[in-house]
Amino acid sequence: MQPPPLGDDRLTRILSLLVCPACRARLQRQGAQALQCTSCSASYPVRDGVPILLPASMQEPGVGSADADDPVSRHPYSPKALEIIQAHADGWVLDLGAGGKLQRWDNVIQVDVFRYPMTDVVATADCLAFRDNAFGAVISQAVFEHLQYPEAAAAEIRRVLQPGGVLRIDTAFLQPEHGYPHHFYNATETGLRHWFRDFDIEWSGVDSYQHPQWSLSWFLAVYLDRLPAQQADLLRQTPLGQVLQALLRAGEGSSQEADQHILAALDALPTHELRTLAAGVSIQGRNPAKSLDTAHIGAAEQGQATAAECMRLTRQLTAQRQQQQVLQDSLQRAHELKTIAMDRANYMAQWALFHVDLGNLPSMQLMARARFALGAVARLVLPPRWWQFLRAARSERQIPLPRGQFKSGAQEPVFTVVLIPEDANSFVKSFFALAHQTYPAWELLVLEYPDQTAAVRHVLHDLVRVDERVRALAVSGDGTAANLRQAHQHARGRYVINLPCGSLPAFRMMEVFYTVLQANPGARMVVADFERSVGEGGEAMRCYGTALETVPDAGVTGVGLALHVMPERQAPCADNTAGAELVHIPQVLFRQ
Numbered sequence: 001m002q003p004p005p006l007g008d009d010r011l012t013r014i015l016s017l018l019v020c021p022a023c024r025a026r027l028q029r030q031g032a033q034a035l036q037c038t039s040c041s042a043s044y045p046v047r048d049g050v051p052i053l054l055p056a057s058m059q060e061p062g063v064g065s066a067d068a069d070d071p072v073s074r075h076p077y078s079p080k081a082l083e084i085i086q087a088h089a090d091g092w093v094l095d096l097g098a099g100g101k102l103q104r105w106d107n108v109i110q111v112d113v114f115r116y117p118m119t120d121v122v123a124t125a126d127c128l129a130f131r132d133n134a135f136g137a138v139i140s141q142a143v144f145e146h147l148q149y150p151e152a153a154a155a156e157i158r159r160v161l162q163p164g165g166v167l168r169i170d171t172a173f174l175q176p177e178h179g180y181p182h183h184f185y186n187a188t189e190t191g192l193r194h195w196f197r198d199f200d201i202e203w204s205g206v207d208s209y210q211h212p213q214w215s216l217s218w219f220l221a222v223y224l225d226r227l228p229a230q231q232a233d234l235l236r237q238t239p240l241g242q243v244l245q246a247l248l249r250a251g252e253g254s255s256q257e258a259d260q261h262i263l264a265a266l267d268a269l270p271t272h273e274l275r276t277l278a279a280g281v282s283i284q285g286r287n288p289a290k291s292l293d294t295a296h297i298g299a300a301e302q303g304q305a306t307a308a309e310c311m312r313l314t315r316q317l318t319a320q321r322q323q324q325q326v327l328q329d330s331l332q333r334a335h336e337l338k339t340i341a342m343d344r345a346n347y348m349a350q351w352a353l354f355h356v357d358l359g360n361l362p363s364m365q366l367m368a369r370a371r372f373a374l375g376a377v378a379r380l381v382l383p384p385r386w387w388q389f390l391r392a393a394r395s396e397r398q399i400p401l402p403r404g405q406f407k408s409g410a411q412e413p414v415f416t417v418v419l420i421p422e423d424a425n426s427f428v429k430s431f432f433a434l435a436h437q438t439y440p441a442w443e444l445l446v447l448e449y450p451d452q453t454a455a456v457r458h459v460l461h462d463l464v465r466v467d468e469r470v471r472a473l474a475v476s477g478d479g480t481a482a483n484l485r486q487a488h489q490h491a492r493g494r495y496v497i498n499l500p501c502g503s504l505p506a507f508r509m510m511e512v513f514y515t516v517l518q519a520n521p522g523a524r525m526v527v528a529d530f531e532r533s534v535g536e537g538g539e540a541m542r543c544y545g546t547a548l549e550t551v552p553d554a555g556v557t558g559v560g561l562a563l564h565v566m567p568e569r570q571a572p573c574a575d576n577t578a579g580a581e582l583v584h585i586p587q588v589l590f591r592q
């Protein structure tokens with residue numbers, strides 16, 4: 001099939017190839033901003049000329065950026081892939097998971113789950129929105145390790161590929177965990193052949209750019225990069241043969257004294273880095289109650305359903321699982337908010353009741369009111385040392401707050417969270433949201449300014465005492481920008497998160513940030529989505545937009561927060577996502 005003339009716009013040229021991802025019927029234009037199914041009437045948005053053809057249960061991931069200095073995001077074509085593209089110049093070639101390529105080929109349709117500058121269609125690999133037999137060739141490079149359902153993707157490729165069409169798949173085997181948002185599989189050659197067992201496989205093996213030397217260099221480079229500087233320098237100066245012999249002797253239980261400094265350096269890899277290079281991973285769980293989902297699988301195994309029916313049931317089950325994930329995310333958000341509320345209530349009730357209006361509290365016994373009131377008054381009038389002594393004397397009443405992770409001689413934090421507290425209530429909530437982070441390598445830098453209330457200062461002194469990750473920094477209060485610049489200069493972490501008072505980071509916020517930063521080492525700013533409650537009903541509005549005010553010449557990479565509010569379904573503006581130094585995370589990582 002020959003592509004239409006180049007005079008038409010890109011969407012017009014490929015429209016005849018597109019189908020509804022729900023029912024696979026033909027799509028037609030519905031104005032300039034949407035496509036509509038001619039059968040089920042489902043409507044799909046078109047953003048900057050790119051159709052978003054995702055399953056109904058999947059949320060649009062958002063915009064991706066392309067960096068000319070980052071070959072991973074560009075996925076440059078291998079020589080074999082270029083030969084296939086040139087050999088099919090008179091027909092269509094599908095590039096599945098094209099990523100952020102900086103060029104566009106006339107006969108190549110670039111598909112990705114993110115909308116990069118050159119993406120033609122946003123779609124998932126296991127639900128391709130193209131008609132049957134649409135392509136003369138399909139290529140996919142460094143994608144299948146990131147697919148949740150690789151066998152379903154292989155079946156979809158077979159559907160859209162013409163009989164006799166050419167297939168070329170490259171995927172990871174011995175590679176560190178990489179990529180965003182997920183790295184699911186590292187496949188052996190046998191595993192890759194199994195995924196594509198329905199094809200006539202003409203060749204499989206290791207190409208020149210997949211030589212083991214690249215795997216070795218990648219592992220060693222990542223390992224040394226993640227080690228503390230002293231241990232990394234020691235290993236760089238040690239011959240590779242000595243390192244290997246020390247590891248072999250350790251595995252045999254016959255280590256020598258000369259091996260100890262090598263093994264100690266290798267063991268210095270931080271705990272939160274182990275997953276990236278682990279020799280294996282494990283899981284332990286418990287079998288929940290059985291559901292009816294197994295009936296579909298049983299019918300397929302017994303040959304009671306056709307291949308098409310099995311695929312339909314598989315997609316239906318996938319959609320149900322995705323919808324279940326949406327509900328689980330909502331439940332997780334509710335759980336996090338409840339946990340923070342309980343921690344805050346316990347803390348405020350026992351040690352800081354003077355922060356709140358007692359008249360608004362539920363009714364309680366007179367003696368309890370008197371005891372709390374006396375404690376509040378004592379804290380206001382007693383010198384801080386006396387108050388701390390009195391409080392320590394009643395240690396059995398204290399709330400067990402999370403203890404610090406960075407004691408003397410321990411590693412430096414990766415993230416510095418800068419907070420300018422405005423009131424005690426939101427300050428306490430923000431702290432407990434940080435205390436429950438799944439990624440522990442952080443510090444909280446709290447700014448003290450002259451006009452702060454006594455309540456805020458009391459909370460700050462409490463938190464500095466019980467958690468060594470909390471530090472106070474006195475500022476003059478000349479302005480927010482000047483204060484943030486001063487805070488960045490005192491930050492110990494590699495990255496700074498400017499956290500507005502009252503914003504609650506999701507418990508996985510730093511873990512997600514860290515994953516994204518490892519995949520984008522050149523990023524200067526990371527922007528995450530923000531969720532806030534609007535109206536009396538507490539409805540959540542998803543917010544996209546620019547990061548917090550940048551601090552020039554701070555000397556430290558910034559991690560920002562999306563604050564500019566837009567309608568829930570509106571995509572981020574191009575100005576907010578363009579540029580090699582800005583990375584957008586299409587997840588809600590903050591809420592208010």
